[in-house]
Amino acid sequence: MSPNLTTCETMLTYSTSIELRLSLLLNWFILLPAFPIIGYSLYFSFTQRVFHKNTQIQITIHLAALLVHCVGRFALHTADLFNYFYPYQSGCEILPNFYRCLIFRFLYNAGQATVSMTPISITLERLIAVKYNRAYENCSINYGIFLGVFQIFLAICYLFTRYVHAAFTPSSFTFFYCQTLVSSTISTAETIIPLSMIICAQIISFVVFRILEIKNKKLRAVADINLSTRYTLDQGRRSFVALKSFIHFNCITISTILFGLVLLHLASPFFTKPNYMAIIELTHAIPLYGIIVCIGVWWKLRILDGEQRRNITMALRGKPIHTDLYFQMFEKQLE
Structure with missing residues (x-):
């Protein structure tokens, strides 16, 4: 459509809006630390055995989706801010x-949609881990791959509802701001x-994850299981403790x-x-969420690793351990 007066x-009302400018500037500056923090977390998750291999697949997809969202968002905000402040x-x-709107807003939306589905896939992975606790440590990586594909499939289903009526070529409308629904005839119900x-799925995942954590704790309290199974359950405890803050914060953030x-x-x-649009960008605080959750899980893992090293050292020195049945049994194996 040819531009008219x-x-x-x-367009001037958008470019001169103080609220929109401040919103974009705030988000742009949050993206600067988000890239190295999320990027390093993705590298670490990809190269180190932090969790069970199937859990790790879900985490890696989650971090990759965060980066995809940040790339799309950085491109959009940089272009808009340059245009708004350039004479x-x-x-x-x-x-x-x-x-530009179509491509980078799609990256923005695709990353956000995949991040939103992560609690569902991780909860399902933990469900399998608790149910098959005696053999899960050596189980096939196919479970993780299937759940990763399922996570992406759910994100695609959500994206389909966003883009089903959207235009993919310029038509008789004008973009004033890069927004998916501008070129769509989607209804309020849709x-x-x-x-x-998604909100309901997030809440259900939150509740089920907590139930599984309690179930894992009860299984670990059983005395008549072998050391290998107890090790698997102890590693499950590590995953539950480290990921609990992630699941909770993800569910609360995305649902909000x-x-x-x-x-x-x-x-x-x-x-x-x-x-x-200024409020939309402020409420979609995915980069800030990414920074907080990466630091939070890293800090929790650091505490757990320190606790494990202390327990092993005490067991090797023959000192009594009262914090964990696994280490009590490990101590007996050394006698």
């Missing part, structure tokens, strides 16, 4: 390019129902974002379009 003036004569000079389903998105969508008539 109204189009140019509308221009008319608002029409800085109208977003359709294909927007809210998928979001509500999606619930806020539902409310914001319903209340959109009360906001100007630039302010609506």
Whole structure:
């Protein structure tokens, strides 16, 4: 569609919006530390045996999705901020390019969708680990691959609801801000129902993960199991303790974002379009979530490793250990 005076003036309201500029600047600066932190976490997860190999696959996919989201977001925000602050004569000079919006907003959405599905796949992986605890340590990596594919499949299903009515070539509309639904005829119900389903799935994953953690603790309290099985259960405890903060924070963060998105969508008539987009970008705090969860899980693993080293040292020195039945049995094996 050829730009006209109204189009140019509308674009000016976006580019000069203080709220939108501040929102983009804040998110842009958060992305700067997000890249090295998430990137190193992905490298570490890919090269080190931190969890069971099947758990590790889910974590690796999660971190890769965080990076994909950050790449798309960084490209979008950098281009918008450059246009908004660069001297221009008319608002029409800085109208977003359709294909830039399509490609980078897709990366933005794809990463966020995959991150949202991670608690489901990790909870299913822990369910298998608890159910087959006696043999899980040496089980096939196919479980992890299948769950990883399932996680991506769920993300694709959600993305389908976002893009089913969207245009993939320029048509009779104008982008003022790179937003998926601008080129879509999606209804309010089609927007809210998928979001509500993800929120419910997040809450169910939260509850089931907690139940599995309690089940693992009860299994570890049983005395008449061999050392190998107890080691597997102890490694399961490590995964539950380290990932508990991840599951909880992911569920709380993603559910809050999606619930806020539902409310914001319903209340959109009360906001100007630039302010609506400013709030959208602030509520989609995925890079900040990535920084916090990477540091949180790393810190928890550090505590667990320190505790394990102390227990092994005490067992080798013949000192009594009261914190864990596995180490009590390990101590007896040394006698």
